Amino acid sequence: MQSNTSTHGYSLQFLQRVWPFALLVGVLILSASSSLYLLSSVRSFVNGESLWSKAQKDAIYYLSRYADNGKQADLDRYQQALLVPHGDAQAREALYGEPVQLDVARHGIEQGQNHPDDVDGIIWLLRTFRHFAWVQEPVHYWKQGDQYLEQLDALAREIRKSYEAGDPSAASIATWKSEIDLLNQGATAVTKAFSDSLGQSSRKMVALLLVLNCSLALILMVLWTWHTWHLVQQREQIQAGLRTEKERAETTLAALGDAVITADASGVVNFINPVAIGLLGLQKHSSVGKSIKQVLQFYTMDSSFTSESLLTQLMADEVTVRDEQTHWVRRADHSIVPVKVMGSSIVRDGQATGAVFVLHDVSREQQYMDQLSWNARHDTLTGLENRSEFERRLQKLLTQGLHQVKPCAVLYIDLDQFKLINETCTHSAGDEMLREVSRMLQASLRGSDFLARMGGDEFGVLLENCPPPSVSAIAEKLRQAAQQLQVSWGEKSLRTSFSIGVVHIPGDASKVSDLLRMADMACCQAKERGRNKIFVYTPEDGIYSRYVSEMEWATRIRAALDEDRFCLYAQSIAPLQKGGEAGLHFEVLLRLRDEQGQILGPGAFIPAAERYGLMPSLDRWVISRTLQTLAQQSAGSQRVGTCAINLSGTSLDDDSLLEFVQSEMQQYGIAPHTLCFEITETCAIENLSNATRLIQALRSMGCRFALDDFGVGMSSLTYLKQLPVDYLKIDGGFVRDMLQDAGNHAMVEMINRIGHILGKKTVAEFVENREIAETLKTIGVDYAQGYAVARPRPMTADYFAPTHENQLPQWCDALALS
Numbered sequence: 057m058q059s060n061t062s063t064h065g066y067s068l069q070f071l072q073r074v075w076p077f078a079l080l081v082g083v084l085i086l087s088a089s090s091s092l093y094l095l096s097s098v099r100s101f102v103n104g105e106s107l108w109s110k111a112q113k114d115a116i117y118y119l120s121r122y123a124d125n126g127k128q129a130d131l132d133r134y135q136q137a138l139l140v141p142h143g144d145a146q147a148r149e150a151l152y153g154e155p156v157q158l159d160v161a162r163h164g165i166e167q168g169q170n171h172p173d174d175v176d177g178i179i180w181l182l183r184t185f186r187h188f189a190w191v192q193e194p195v196h197y198w199k200q201g202d203q204y205l206e207q208l209d210a211l212a213r214e215i216r217k218s219y220e221a222g223d224p225s226a227a228s229i230a231t232w233k234s235e236i237d238l239l240n241q242g243a244t245a246v247t248k249a250f251s252d253s254l255g256q257s258s259r260k261m262v263a264l265l266l267v268l269n270c271s272l273a274l275i276l277m278v279l280w281t282w283h284t285w286h287l288v289q290q291r292e293q294i295q296a297g298l299r300t301e302k303e304r305a306e307t308t309l310a311a312l313g314d315a316v317i318t319a320d321a322s323g324v325v326n327f328i329n330p331v332a333i334g335l336l337g338l339q340k341h342s343s344v345g346k347s348i349k350q351v352l353q354f355y356t357m358d359s360s361f362t363s364e365s366l367l368t369q370l371m372a373d374e375v376t377v378r379d380e381q382t383h384w385v386r387r388a389d390h391s392i393v394p395v396k397v398m399g400s401s402i403v404r405d406g407q408a409t410g411a412v413f414v415l416h417d418v419s420r421e422q423q424y425m426d427q428l429s430w431n432a433r434h435d436t437l438t439g440l441e442n443r444s445e446f447e448r449r450l451q452k453l454l455t456q457g458l459h460q461v462k463p464c465a466v467l468y469i470d471l472d473q474f475k476l477i478n479e480t481c482t483h484s485a486g487d488e489m490l491r492e493v494s495r496m497l498q499a500s501l502r503g504s505d506f507l508a509r510m511g512g513d514e515f516g517v518l519l520e521n522c523p524p525p526s527v528s529a530i531a532e533k534l535r536q537a538a539q540q541l542q543v544s545w546g547e548k549s550l551r552t553s554f555s556i557g558v559v560h561i562p563g564d565a566s567k568v569s570d571l572l573r574m575a576d577m578a579c580c581q582a583k584e585r586g587r588n589k590i591f592v593y594t595p596e597d598g599i600y601s602r603y604v605s606e607m608e609w610a611t612r613i614r615a616a617l618d619e620d621r622f623c624l625y626a627q628s629i630a631p632l633q634k635g636g637e638a639g640l641h642f643e644v645l646l647r648l649r650d651e652q653g654q655i656l657g658p659g660a661f662i663p664a665a666e667r668y669g670l671m672p673s674l675d676r677w678v679i680s681r682t683l684q685t686l687a688q689q690s691a692g693s694q695r696v697g698t699c700a701i702n703l704s705g706t707s708l709d710d711d712s713l714l715e716f717v718q719s720e721m722q723q724y725g726i727a728p729h730t731l732c733f734e735i736t737e738t739c740a741i742e743n744l745s746n747a748t749r750l751i752q753a754l755r756s757m758g759c760r761f762a763l764d765d766f767g768v769g770m771s772s773l774t775y776l777k778q779l780p781v782d783y784l785k786i787d788g789g790f791v792r793d794m795l796q797d798a799g800n801h802a803m804v805e806m807i808n809r810i811g812h813i814l815g816k817k818t819v820a821e822f823v824e825n826r827e828i829a830e831t832l833k834t835i836g837v838d839y840a841q842g843y844a845v846a847r848p849r850p851m852t853a854d855y856f857a858p859t860h861e862n863q864l865p866q867w868c869d870a871l872a873l874s
């Protein structure tokens with residue numbers, strides 16, 4: 057069907073191109089044959105005229121002889137001669153008379169001794185051009201000539217009559233002869249004129265036909281030239297269009313990111329784009345003309361998959377072959393490249409005449425996939441395997457039961473105080489430390505040990521076939537190596553230490569999560585025991601049950617928050633020095649009313665809340681409830697001088713805490729200067745930059761800040777200058793037995809002095825008797841908090857009432873005034 061349509065199209069195009077030439081040739085043939093016919097007719101007419109003229113002469117001659125001798129034979133010859141002009145005259149009358157009598161005319165012309173083949177031409181000429189001067193003029197002389205013949209014939213009749221009547225006189229004969237002479241002269245002149253005119257007409261005709269034919273030829277030549285020029289133009293345009301198309305196609309193919317090779321049906325390469333040249337590592341243009349087998353070689357296990365088989369497949373029946381599989385092609389330098397292959401046959405007139413091969417280089421994708429798969433298994437910072445890979449490896453060990461036949465262990469390593477490096481020397485320094493630690497760990501372990509970064513500053517080591525003494529030796533080696541590790545960071549030298557949790561994998565262990573939890577708990581124990589320690593997990597330690605208990609506690613804390621079973625207590629603080637701030641000073645303390653209504657102190661639930669990330673919620677609850685309680689106090693209540701609220705370390709990382717405190721203060725209309733937030737000294741140092749930022753922000757609002765449990769970490773003195781706090785709360789551990797322990801006494805004195813030097817007020821905790829308070833007063837401590845001053849009491853409206861039992865002991869006032 058398609059081929060019919062295209063044949064029809066081609067015929068149409070052929071006709072469109074050829075018809076002007078056919079027309080041209082037709083016109084030329086018509087013109088030539090018309091001219092020839094006209095000339096032939098003219099020639100016949102001229103011939104007829106000469107016959108006519110000869111017959112006329114003959115008639116005159118024989119009449120002249122007859123006039124001389126009166127012989128019948130001459131009269132007959134005269135009459136015979138006269139038949140020609142008579143026939144001609146008859147034909148003329150039949151043609152120019154009305155109606156036209158063609159048969160009579162034909163007969164007359166034939167009688168004029170014209171060849172029968174010329175008859176039609178003469179008739180056509182006389183009739184067709186009867187109005188033309190070149191015909192009218194000869195005809196005019198012809199008619200004149202006929203008039204002479206009529207006169208001659210009349211003379212002939214007279215001569216005949218005379219001879220029939222007897223011999224005429226010589227005078228009559230002489231008269232006749234002179235009459236014949238006269239007629240001869242007249243007829244000769246007319247005949248000459250007829251002949252001349254006809255000759256002129258025929259010459260004119262020849263000239264005219266020449267001009268006509270030349271003009272026609274010229275016109276046709278011009279037309280032909282124009283048409284040919286037009287065709288050439290069209291051809292040029294088509295060729296230019298084809299060239300443009302070809303260039304466009306080649307540019308497109310060249311610009312394609314994929315390699316393209318085309319081959320003809322016999323497998324000879326006839327096009328190859330630059331990407332293909334680059335991909336296959338070929339010489340430019342060297343591949344065109346080579347066989348596809350030479351140019352495109354697949355490197356595959358499946359020997360049936362070749363460029364030739366692909367070509368055969370495309371030539372046979374399939375128009376397109378798209379293979380989603382990745383194949384490998386061999387480059388000229390024998391290296392291989394992964395590609396996706398697409399083949400397409402080139403079809404012309406329903407026949408496959410070649411094929412296009414498109415190769416999509418998937419090395420990038422392959423690399424990307426490899427990278428993704430690597431990333432899924434590794435930690436990008438250190439290049440070590442990640443937690444999930446560690447778990448997979450441990451699971452494999454448990455599944456294979458290796459731990460049942462050979463001693464195996466897990467080490468859980470956590471860097472000590474790593475946050476400090478981040479905060480004091482930037483995150484990049486932290487990163488560098490992690491990389492160095494990774495290198496050091498790798499270098500210190502045996503080749504068979506498996507090391508992974510578990511996340512943050514935690515690393516895991518899986519020791520296979522490692523008896524407990526070797527495990528301890530390795531752990532100790534690592535601990536010591538960490539201590540010796542020094543990482544240069546600009547001017548600084550960064551140092552660290554490891555807390556290492558060890559779990560000897562028991563033979564009955566089956567769960568990865570249990571083992572990792574045990575290792576983590578062991579590591580926490582190492583931290584709790586002062587860091588830079590190794591703690592080996594044993595079931596007898598009870599840390600696992602503690603862990604389970606903390607998990608239960610986390611659930612109970614969430615339930616208590618939901619059921620509003622937390623409550624606030626307040627413990628009053630007494631000024632010890634003269635001129636101390638007026639008003640009620642107290643610290644807010646959190647308590648939990650358990651399911652049985654029993655009030656529990658923070659020691660029961662805070663560790664679990666810290667481990668399970670519940671502290672920020674508890675802090676917010678405390679802030680909100682405290683501010684609400686303060687707002688509810690009546691005008692008669694005691695004036696609040698300082699309300700101290702504890703903040704946990706995790707809240708320091710809570711970016712939205714500041715906003716929360718602001719909105720709560722606004723909601724309850726609490727003056728900022730009444731609030732003093734307490735953070736423990738260790739929390740503040742561990743989160744130095746966050747702590748500093750939060751302290752500055754809250755102080756700028758008017759709130760105050762206290763460092764709680766101050767003095768526990770002596771390194772904190774270094775950072776004290778950076779922390780813009782208002783109060784130092786001397787750790788109760790120094791205060792409680794300062795009367796018995798001179799060292800603690802000295803510590804209290806020193807902290808108080810340093811605090812005062814730095815412009816901070818001091819508060820002593822754990823003041824359990826009057827004597828301690830008096831000693832503190834002597835030392836210069838500003839405030840005292842403890843059972844001797846006041847026990848914590850529920851922070852209800854009663855607490856604020858100006859009642860007797862709410863007053864501080866009288867000795868406190870006396871002491872302050874002394």
Ligand SMILES: Nc1nc2c(ncn2[C@@H]2O[C@H](COP(=O)(O)OP(=O)(O)OP(=O)(O)O)[C@@H](O)[C@H]2O)c(=O)[nH]1
Nearest residue numbers: 470471472473474475476478483484486487512513
């Ligand atoms: N530079 C850097 N820091 C990280 C990266 N991942 C986690 N951290 C930080 O590592 C710190 C881990 O802190 P913790 O282990 O909780 O605390 P620590 O300061 O090491 O204190 P202890 O573990 O109690 O001795 C956090 O401050 C994280 O923000 C990391 O890839 N690069």
